[in-house]
Amino acid sequence: MPLAEFDLIREYFSHATASRDDVILGVGDDCALLQPPAGMEMAITTDTLVEGVHFSPGADPEALGHKSLAVNLSDLAAMGAQPSWVTLALTMPASEPEWLKGFSRGFLALAQKHHVALIGGDTTSGPLSITVTAHGFVDSHKALRRSGANVGDQIYVTGQLGDAGLALLVQKGVYVPENGLPQLQQRLDRPQPRLAAGQAMVGVASAVIDISDGLVSDLGHICKRSGVGARVYLEKIPISKEVTKYLQTGGHWGTVIAAGDDYELCITVPPAQESTLETVAAGLDCDLTLVGEVVAGSEVTCIQSDGSVVTGVTSGYQHFT
Amino acid sequence: MPLAEFDLIREYFSHATASRDDVILGVGDDCALLQPPAGMEMAITTDTLVEGVHFSPGADPEALGHKSLAVNLSDLAAMGAQPSWVTLALTMPASEPEWLKGFSRGFLALAQKHHVALIGGDTTSGPLSITVTAHGFVDSHKALRRSGANVGDQIYVTGQLGDAGLALLVQKGVYVPENGLPQLQQRLDRPQPRLAAGQAMVGVASAVIDISDGLVSDLGHICKRSGVGARVYLEKIPISKEVTKYLQTGGHWGTVIAAGDDYELCITVPPAQESTLETVAAGLDCDLTLVGEVVAGSEVTCIQSDGSVVTGVTSGYQHFT
The missing domain is CATH 3.30.1330.10 (PurM-like, N-terminal domain)
Known part of the structure; x- marks a missing residue:
């Protein structure tokens, strides 16, 4: 040129x-x-x-x-x-x-x-x-790293997960939504970086990561760097109406927790900061939802409403990343 | 992947x-x-x-x-x-x-x-x-910008120009060097950023640019930003033995002044700084050669040893950039 x-x-x-x-x-x-x-x-x-x-x-x-x-x-x-x-x-x-x-x-x-x-x-x-x-x-010394999570911390996510992953399935022709396509597409194409939420977590959170590769994978990075494990309760994960419908009609949870492109934040918060967190959360421009807790170990375990453990989610959905 | x-x-x-x-x-x-x-x-x-x-x-x-x-x-x-x-x-x-x-x-x-x-x-x-x-x-306030050159400043370049341009001609099969190919290739492939020379010019030079697109083009950027013109004397431009041979056998000066990829510095120095410059130059790891002067106007004029002006060099060699 x-x-x-x-x-x-x-x-x-x-x-x-x-x-x-x-x-x-x-x-x-x-x-x-x-x-x-x-x-x-x-x-x-x-x-x-x-x-x-x-x-x-x-x-x-x-x-x-x-x-x-x-x-x-x-x-x-x-x-x-x-x-x-x-x-x-x-x-x-x-x-x-x-x-x-x-x-x-x-x-x-x-x-x-x-x-x-x-x-x-x-x-x-x-x-x-x-x-x-x-x-x-x-x-100085206030940046939110991946390495600060401790056993007993609560795990939160901002916004909703899975819309971007579902939009990808729609794009590929794998899923046809009843309606709500523009919203899904918007969530895939126009992620809103959670800058205000991230800044509000300074001095409150023990670790933060953005969810670009899916919750399981990215929370896994926190676990690896912090030397801990995590339990995530699927029923607690905030999802849109469209994703709810998708799951009710036989859709796979992997689209929500392993498909990536959400660009929400995953945040761990020590018990001592819970009351501060409530105050902070009230002032945010996005929801903050408790989805699990940090435990001893090194794995991210996803638990269904019946108490059973979901397995094979990460590797099964790696082609999305 | x-x-x-x-x-x-x-x-x-x-x-x-x-x-x-x-x-x-x-x-x-x-x-x-x-x-x-x-x-x-x-x-x-x-x-x-x-x-x-x-x-x-x-x-x-x-x-x-x-x-x-x-x-x-x-x-x-x-x-x-x-x-x-x-x-x-x-x-x-x-x-x-x-x-x-x-x-x-x-x-x-x-x-x-x-x-x-x-x-x-x-x-x-x-x-x-x-x-x-x-x-x-x-x-603070010491960075060397393109915009500081004034009429009467002297123009210097570091190192030698044209080796990279000649190496490109060799690569394209347009020119076959007698010897010295490894050196030419080295100059094209492994430019040495003139960091020490640049830092030494802080407080001495009025304007500096690195020569990535050829002397005429890059000195032209200094002229444009400084609102001045420039005269460059081709015979003063430092060139290697291989480039000298190339020019003696009918080669074009455009290879030296418009072919780019030299990554030497082009430096303008006010008359008041000339004595400081001499001291500074003595401590450098590369040659510093006077090649012209800043004049009133807006063009870069290249002058041959017989006093005639070289024209059409920039546009003729723009395919190199």
Whole structure:
């Protein structure tokens, strides 16, 4: 792609990004220059979405713009960090103004919503792929790690699980919903990073992770890093009407707990923080639901309403990840 | 690619990265946690290399590992920043242990050399592509921007120009060197980011850029941002024996000044700093050569030894970039 076209691409991102005092120099030099806040730790994460792997050819560019940023902000949320700056590395086969218009609209709208500045990036010719690196800040020694869970902690999740997984089944033609498809699709395409919830958990939660690969897998990461096990009660997991209907008509729980792409948070809370949690939860913009507890061991055990243990869920649904 | 293979990939990068006190938490959680130094500005840059665009299929993985980091460190060098942390987003069609071994060796060796910590990343399945985001620090208000050049400043370049461009011609079968191919190839594959030179220019230079797209194009960026023009004397440009031979046998100057991939620095220095510059230059690990001066206007003019002006160089060689 000639350079001139890349200049064109830059145009789409040069406006409407959040203005922040800590951005000394944005796009246009060899590097961006930033002023980190004093006395805080910086959180950095990077995630790539590849066409044909993370999304289908022909996917809505506006949704892609949203999601490529959202999955990164979700990682910041899981540390309790406030997002500040992002870079965008965009590789695309050709310069398509309509596609770029949609993509930048989705990307910049979410950036504005969370007061995030796009400080730099790279645009290259090649197979469609999007890499975002996101930066944020959290008070020193306060970041929410995966490694802090202890036996006796309660396990919570934000929002509802399974809508994104069910939307994938619908996309693949495996399941036909009675109605509610737009909502499911929205939950798959436009995950809302739980930034406020994550930040509210600072000083309250013992461990947090975002649910990108499914509750069993991601809670498993907390267990591994914390040296504990977990029990999850399926009947307690918050699900939508559509997912309820799906399960009632023979659907598999794996779609809820192992299909991923929910971008909700999984949170462990020590008993001593339960009363604080109640206060905090009341002020959140999303539900917080108790789904299980941290136990001794190293496994995530899922228990059905009749008391029986669900097995084989993780491996059976790994093709979703 | 199953998750297990990605864990395998992470293995290759989990060792031998520089250990730094300011890395509070590295790879393995939702985000890395870092402690920015007080009283400094942060410099951030990101660059992508795509197979078939920036390198040929079958390119030496160790050289690729080196180059994907080097081009980013070169941007930090151009701001006068000290590198600190990098993230790596690696997209590859399949997990190939031998390729990964080579790539990580090249990447980590350069990271170690410049005391840079690999703090996180993402490994995804897809067409081969490498995105690195590099972070560094520079004293507040001291960063070397493109916008500071003034009429009367002298223009310098580090090292030698044209070897990488000539190596590309050799690769394409357009030119057959008598000897010296390994050196040329080395200059194309293993650019050495001029970090020490860049840092030494803090407080001395008025503007700096790294030469990734060729001297004419990159000096043109300084001119545009500074609102000035530039005169460059071709006979003063430092070139290797091999490039001298190439030019003597009918080669085109565009290979030297418009072919790119040199990753040297182009530096403008105010007259008042000339004596300081001499002292600084004596302590550098690379040559610093006066090649022209900043003038009124908006164009980069290249002048041959007979006083005539070279025209059409930039556009003629844009296919190299």
